[in-house]
Amino acid sequence: MKEIKVTLSDRDIPKRWYNLAADLPTPLQPPLGPDGKPISPDMLEKVFPMNLIEQEVSTERWIDIPEEVLELLYRWRPAPLKRAVYLEQYLKTPAHIYYKDESLSPAGSHKPNTAVAQAWYNKQFGIKKLTTETGAGQWGSAIAFASQLLGLECKVFMVRISFDQKPFRKIMMRVWGANCVASPSHETRAGREVLKKDPRTPGSLGIAISEAIEEAVMDPSGKTRYCLGSVLNHVMLHQTIIGLEAQKQLKMAGIKNPDIVIGCAGGGSNFAGISFPFVCEKIHGAKIKIIPVEPTACPTLTRGPFSYDFGDVARMTPLLPMHTLGHSFIPEPIHAGGLRYHGMAPLVSQGVIEGLLEPQAIDQVKCYEAALLWARTEGAICAPETSHAIACTIEEAVKAREEGKQKNILFCYSGHGLMDLSGYEKFLNGELKDSSLPESLLQEAIAAIRHHPQPKLQKTGNW
Amino acid sequence: MKEIKVTLSDRDIPKRWYNLAADLPTPLQPPLGPDGKPISPDMLEKVFPMNLIEQEVSTERWIDIPEEVLELLYRWRPAPLKRAVYLEQYLKTPAHIYYKDESLSPAGSHKPNTAVAQAWYNKQFGIKKLTTETGAGQWGSAIAFASQLLGLECKVFMVRISFDQKPFRKIMMRVWGANCVASPSHETRAGREVLKKDPRTPGSLGIAISEAIEEAVMDPSGKTRYCLGSVLNHVMLHQTIIGLEAQKQLKMAGIKNPDIVIGCAGGGSNFAGISFPFVCEKIHGAKIKIIPVEPTACPTLTRGPFSYDFGDVARMTPLLPMHTLGHSFIPEPIHAGGLRYHGMAPLVSQGVIEGLLEPQAIDQVKCYEAALLWARTEGAICAPETSHAIACTIEEAVKAREEGKQKNILFCYSGHGLMDLSGYEKFLNGELKDSSLPESLLQEAIAAIRHHPQPKLQKTGNW
Numbered sequence: 039m040k041e042i043k044v045t046l047s048d049r050d051i052p053k054r055w056y057n058l059a060a061d062l063p064t065p066l067q068p069p070l071g072p073d074g075k076p077i078s079p080d081m082l083e084k085v086f087p088m089n090l091i092e093q094e095v096s097t098e099r100w101i102d103i104p105e106e107v108l109e110l111l112y113r114w115r116p117a118p119l120k121r122a123v124y125l126e127q128y129l130k131t132p133a134h135i136y137y138k139d140e141s142l143s144p145a146g147s148h149k150p151n152t153a154v155a156q157a158w159y160n161k162q163f164g165i166k167k168l169t170t171e172t173g174a175g176q177w178g179s180a181i182a183f184a185s186q187l188l189g190l191e192c193k194v195f196m197v198r199i200s201f202d203q204k205p206f207r208k209i210m211m212r213v214w215g216a217n218c219v220a221s222p223s224h225e226t227r228a229g230r231e232v233l234k235k236d237p238r239t240p241g242s243l244g245i246a247i248s249e250a251i252e253e254a255v256m257d258p259s260g261k262t263r264y265c266l267g268s269v270l271n272h273v274m275l276h277q278t279i280i281g282l283e284a285q286k287q288l289k290m291a292g293i294k295n296p297d298i299v300i301g302c303a304g305g306g307s308n309f310a311g312i313s314f315p316f317v318c319e320k321i322h323g324a325k326i327k328i329i330p331v332e333p334t335a336c337p338t339l340t341r342g343p344f345s346y347d348f349g350d351v352a353r354m355t356p357l358l359p360m361h362t363l364g365h366s367f368i369p370e371p372i373h374a375g376g377l378r379y380h381g382m383a384p385l386v387s388q389g390v391i392e393g394l395l396e397p398q399a400i401d402q403v404k405c406y407e408a409a410l411l412w413a414r415t416e417g418a419i420c421a422p423e424t425s426h427a428i429a430c431t432i433e434e435a436v437k438a439r440e441e442g443k444q445k446n447i448l449f450c451y452s453g454h455g456l457m458d459l460s461g462y463e464k465f466l467n468g469e470l471k472d473s474s475l476p477e478s479l480l481q482e483a484i485a486a487i488r489h490h491p492q493p494k495l496q497k498t499g500n501w
Numbered sequence: 502m503k504e505i506k507v508t509l510s511d512r513d514i515p516k517r518w519y520n521l522a523a524d525l526p527t528p529l530q531p532p533l534g535p536d537g538k539p540i541s542p543d544m545l546e547k548v549f550p551m552n553l554i555e556q557e558v559s560t561e562r563w564i565d566i567p568e569e570v571l572e573l574l575y576r577w578r579p580a581p582l583k584r585a586v587y588l589e590q591y592l593k594t595p596a597h598i599y600y601k602d603e604s605l606s607p608a609g610s611h612k613p614n615t616a617v618a619q620a621w622y623n624k625q626f627g628i629k630k631l632t633t634e635t636g637a638g639q640w641g642s643a644i645a646f647a648s649q650l651l652g653l654e655c656k657v658f659m660v661r662i663s664f665d666q667k668p669f670r671k672i673m674m675r676v677w678g679a680n681c682v683a684s685p686s687h688e689t690r691a692g693r694e695v696l697k698k699d700p701r702t703p704g705s706l707g708i709a710i711s712e713a714i715e716e717a718v719m720d721p722s723g724k725t726r727y728c729l730g731s732v733l734n735h736v737m738l739h740q741t742i743i744g745l746e747a748q749k750q751l752k753m754a755g756i757k758n759p760d761i762v763i764g765c766a767g768g769g770s771n772f773a774g775i776s777f778p779f780v781c782e783k784i785h786g787a788k789i790k791i792i793p794v795e796p797t798a799c800p801t802l803t804r805g806p807f808s809y810d811f812g813d814v815a816r817m818t819p820l821l822p823m824h825t826l827g828h829s830f831i832p833e834p835i836h837a838g839g840l841r842y843h844g845m846a847p848l849v850s851q852g853v854i855e856g857l858l859e860p861q862a863i864d865q866v867k868c869y870e871a872a873l874l875w876a877r878t879e880g881a882i883c884a885p886e887t888s889h890a891i892a893c894t895i896e897e898a899v900k901a902r903e904e905g906k907q908k909n910i911l912f913c914y915s916g917h918g919l920m921d922l923s924g925y926e927k928f929l930n931g932e933l934k935d936s937s938l939p940e941s942l943l944q945e946a947i948a949a950i951r952h953h954p955q956p957k958l959q960k961t962g963n964w
Contacts, residue, residue: 042575043511112505113880124650142605144880146919186877187587206669209922212929213876413676414649417576417607456609456919459672466675 042123044287046116052282053103055275058314058385060099061321063392066271066384067493069356070346074491077356084255085264087163090156093272101275103155110154110187111279114143119287120451124415126435133438135431136296137451138284138312145210147421147453148308149180149267152276156265157184166261167191169253171221171246173304174200174375174423175207176453177267182216195221195229195249198241200375206457221246228252228352242368243305243379248352268305269349269358269383277311284448285315293446295324298434300449302426303330303339303397304376306383312450314385317394329434330386330397331426333405334474336369338362338382339390339397341480346491347381359493360387363475364483370473372402373461374422398430402473405429406465409455421453422461505586507750509579515745516566518738521777521848523562524784526855529734529847530956532819533809537954540819547718548727550626553619556735564738566618573617573650574742577606582750583914587878589898596901598894599759600914601747601775608673610884610916611771612643612730615739619728620647629724630654632716634684634709636767637663637838637886638670639916640730645679658684658692658712661704663838669920684709691715691815705831706768706842711815718817731768732812732821732846740774747911748778756909758787761897763912765889766793766802766860767839769846775913777848780857792897793849793860794889796868797937799832801825801845802853802860804943809954810844822956823850826938827946833936835865836924837885861893865936868892869928872918884916885924 059066068076079091086094093101103111122135140148160168168190172178178194185192194216201208201220211218221241222229228248232239239245247266254264266273281299288296299316301309309330320326332339339361347362349355360381363369367380389395405422408429413419420428427449438445455462464470522529531539542554549557556564566574585598603611623631631653635641641657648655657679664671664683674681684704685692691711695702702708710729717727729736744762751759762779764772772793783789795802802824810825812818823844826832830843852858868885871892876882883891890912901908918925927933 045508045511048506048508144882183880187880206919206922209926209929210882210919213873213882213922213925215877410676414678417646417650419607419673419676456669456673459669459676462676463672466672 042121044119044290046283046287048112048116050286051108051112051116052279053108054100055103056278056282056315056318057096057099057101057275058317059097059271061318062388063321064388066388067359069358070491071356085251087160087165087263089159089163090272093275094270104158107155107158110158111151115279116283117142117280119284122416125412128411128415129432129435129439131435131439132442132444133435134444134446135435136288136446136448138280139451140280140308141418141451141454145176145179145183146456147176147180148277148280148311148450149177150183151279151311152267152273152307153180153184154187155276157181157188157190160263160265161188161190164261165190165263167193167257168265169193169250169262170265170267171195171243171250172267173197173243173378175204175457176376176421178218179207179210180267181265182211182214185216186214192216193253194218195223195246197221197243197246197375198239199371203460204457221249223249226252232351240368240371242351244351244365247350248354251350251354268307269381271385273307274310274314274383274385277307278314280308280311280450281313281315284312288448295319295326296448297445298327298329298447300329300331300427300430300434300447302377302423302452303332303382303386304423305379306330306386308450308452310383310386312448317389320394328395329430330395331430332397332399333372333374333377333426334399334401335372336363336378337399337475338380340399343484343487344387344391344493345487346493347487349381357491358384360384361390362487364486366486367483372473373458374402374426376423377426400426400429403470406461406470408432410465419455420451421455422458424452427452505584507582507753509746509750511575511579513749514571514575514579515742516571517563518566519741519745519778519781520559520562520564520738521780522560522734524781525851526784527851529851530822532821533954534819548714550623550628550726552622552626553735556738557733567621570618570621573621574614578742579746580605580743582747585879588875591874591878592895592898592902594898594902595905595907596898597907597909598898599751599909599911601743602914603743603771604881604914604917608639608642608646609919610639610643611740611743611774611913612640613646614742614774615730615736615770616643616647617650618739620644620651620653623726623728624651624653627724628653628726630656630720631726631728632656632713633728633730634658634706634713636660636706636841638667638920639839639884641681642670642673643730644728645674645677648679649677655679656716657681658686658709660684660706660709660838661702662834666923667920684712686712689715695814703831703834705814707814707828710813711817714813714817731770732844734848736770737773737777737846737848740770741777743771743774743913744776744778747775751911758782758789759911760908761790761792761910763792763794763890763893763897763910765840765886765915766795766845766849767886768842769793769849771913771915773846773849775911780852783857791858792893793858794893795860795862796835796837796840796889797862797864798835799826799841800862800938801843803862806947806950807850807854807956808950809956810950812844820954821847823847824853825950827949829949830946835936836921837865837889839886840889863889863892866933869924869933871895873928882918883914884918885921887915890915
């Protein structure tokens with residue numbers, strides 16, 4: 039029998055999260071306030087509960103996972119590490135392709151890993167209601183799920199284009215008791231302003247974030263907080279359970295470190311989850327190629343400058359040091375809604391600056407080709423976001439064939455595509471086109487960013 | 502940490518299927534031909550490959566699973582046995598609720614267990630193309646998936662009401678390379694005849710079966726065969742891997758036999774899968790309550806006579822001895838499309854006659870209530886079919902609380918509901934009504950059956 043799965047026993051689930059901030063060669067630059075000065079943790083306390091703010095600024099290498107959070111995670115974790123032997127055979131590659139299957143969670147992606155942790159910390163802090171934004175709906179579903187488990191009220195602002203393209207995600211959130219509205223909405227000042235300018239806007243994660251923050255900080259009871267499914271340090275932290283499990287499982291398969299680690303990157307959370315424990319190995323001398331993959335429609339890491347920028351359109355967030363296309367940039371409505379974010383997690387961005395990561399951008403047509411090959415060899419239907427990681431994996435596996443080298447490739451299978459089948463239909467009908475960001479729009483976006491304060495860092499990026 | 506999962510190691514996957522026909526107190530009655538006489542295996546050879554016909558008529562207790570079929574199953578099996586501790590807590594029941602999670606297969610249900618086996622046996626026999634019918638689309642997706650893995654062509658006739666209600670199932674089948682058409686269609690004589698009488702018919706499994714068989718037997722190359730996702734003996738056989746795994750897992754949890762075993766029943770396959778190994782234990786003296794659960798809209802086991810009847814509307818199948826509402830009966834278009842079948846597997850039917858099974862019928866509104874409670878306690882969104890098993894499980898768990906008895910309940914979580922969210926939306930909007938079959942229509946259906954030949958069996962049914 040072929041070995042195609044490495045199952046971690048329940049008692050071997052990692053008990054601590056890994057914090058890359060402890061190991062980065064250059065310390066992370068602080069978030070800045072509207073005055074251009076570093077903000078202090080208490081300036082965020084109307085937005086996030088203090089226990090999560092402490093995690094956000096922590097430089098401890100290991101942070102214990104509370105027992106009750108482990109119990110929540112334990113509902114669907116540890117996730118299996120699988121080997122894509124059928125894809126390998128099809129590609130006639132000597133590479134071994136391993137992937138962490140994060141699609142098996144109740145919400146169908148890696149997002150619940152941080153959703154249950156965030157909901158738990160908020161509840162510990164006495165919070166009654168969470169607000170958030172969602173792109174493709176993966177994060178919105180995950181936080182609806184987590185809020186339901188912990189008895190919290192939940193309101194989700196869903197980017198309009200996804201709200202329309204993915205009608206069933208809304209029902210999922212409703213099944214889990216959440217209130218899901220299309221963004222921009224008329225329910226916030228930020229939403230109304232955008233709608234006034236462009237009533238037919240497809241929306242963006244940046245706008246939806248503005249609305250969700252506004253809804254949280256304006257609650258007079260003070261019992262509402264905002265939560266974010268990506269970008270921030272504590273979100274990256276919670277997701278490292280993916281890579282920590284994978285490390286244990288690869289060792290069980292006799293592999294000390296993979297040669298290549300791949301994850302798709304929108305805000306950076308599943309990429310951080312699978313890769314950060316290996317980035318740590320790389321910092322300490324291991325030779326690993328680590329690739330965040332983004333869409334050519336939103337090439338934040340490959341083309342965006344590393345700069346201080348707002349996380350949202352309405353400039354309600356602090357300025358974060360990150361690769362960005364500008365907080366007012368609205369990407370094409372590609373099907374991988376979760377990758378349509380103008381910025382990138384500061385930890386991932388700095389990993390690029392430090393030369394630890396080698397980002398790539400791939401167009402959605404090529405990604406759907408990869409997704410179809412995956413479905414027809416491995417059997418499962420992946421999320422459009424995940425297809426970016428698969429497309430890159432296929433490229434690397436083909437390269438290994440051409441080089442005649444047996445390489446071990448690890449990627450994050452971040453979610454299933456069962457809620458996103460309309461994209462497959464368009465692809466099968468030949469209706470999808472190259473969605474790469476035109477050079478003129480890119481230059482326009484970059485020009486707008488040049489006026490922001492610049493992080494004081496040694497940069498090696500290629501933009 | 503609460504124990505909520507029992508994981509079977511890959512090497513412990515069952516290597517043989519269990520055949521209940523070997524142990525039934527009274528031998529199964531044979532299928533009859535159009536002349537009322539028992540048919541011989543070779544009369545089926547235009548419909549099924551001979552290797553599956555041999556399984557269909559086998560009375561061997563154990564049948565080895567071929568190594569290559571194990572490898573196909575091994576892509577997603579063994580399935581975890583989980584314990585629904587959060588539902589237990591909500592219900593304040595002393596009962597322990599265990600379930601086999603069959604939703605984790607690529608097609609999202611238990612159906613691939615037999616789909617990969619059937620596709621493999623057909624391929625072994627030199628067949629190039631499979632035809633089939635599908636209700637909710639679970640079976641159609643599963644056979645599309647299996648055909649793709651084995652390189653067979655695949656055509657699926659999908660019941661019109663589901664084709665319209667579940668648009669994404671079609672895309673899934675297309676992703677896996679299958680051709681899916683709405684039934685009744687204009688592509689077969691059987692379909693055209695039904696459409697002539699009622700152009701707006703919602704269709705039924707019975708009609709779709711007629712079309713799929715016609716398409717197979719009319720292929721002049723002789724390289725096309727029909728396959729069925731339920732009802733037949735060899736399908737029940739392939740699904741017993743569910744119950745055989747559960748037996749091993751319950752023993753790991755220190756439980757020799759559960760007190761109660763529950764599965765939803767449309768054609769009978771997931772019910773047979775979870776229950777038959779325990780029916781064997783019951784025949785040999787164990788005290789187990791075994792409950793097939795059906796919708797009140799299609800109460801085959803609880804209200805239909807045990808009689809010889811055709812499996813399809815156009816009378817292309819042999820006469821099978823089963824509980825039936827008559828081959829021309831068309832149930833209400835409830836959301837649990839997979840439970841809208843007029844008949845029931847002969848093996849399950851006879852289990853009822855022998856007093857081994859205690860069928861129940863539950864209305865879909867109550868089932869959706871159960872599904873919502875499940876989603877809000879356990880976290881996962883179940884298929885409308887599966888909700889019938891959950892509703893019954895909740896009733897039994899509440900009974901255990903009232904009796905003050907610790908009972909072990911096992912049920913089959915046959916599939917996820919991510920492709921069936923429109924039913925949840927209607928339920929949440931208060932748009933679903935009691936769908937029980939009116940007594941007058943039931944009596945009409947029963948009257949039509951009385952003219953068929955009757956099986957020569959001691960009957961104990963309550964119809």
